[in-house]
Amino acid sequence: MDIVLQPAAVADAVEWLEPTDADLDAIEAEMPAILADAAGLDLEAEVLTAAAEWLDALIGAVRPVRAAGERPVRRAHRRTLAARRDLTNHTTTTTTAVSALGSAA
Structure with missing residues (x-):
């Protein structure tokens, strides 16, 4: 059995695959959280790499390397949480404003 595609159906599918302006706006709004993540x-990858190098040094394979520590990881985690909090607060504020506009009409 052969599959035959109609040109109009293909054109509709191509348009559907492109992000809409709303999609792009949502991605832009979430970008601080994405970058923080x-x-x-x-x-975390840097810390894990440093820990592996430190373990290698401990068994005598290479010269000791100082581990990055947990403090920078905690700071990065706090930045991620702050970006997510700001995104959530912005989304909640926008949704509330839109709801208020809808009920006023």
């Missing part, structure tokens, strides 16, 4: 993950 990425920074936290980068820092």
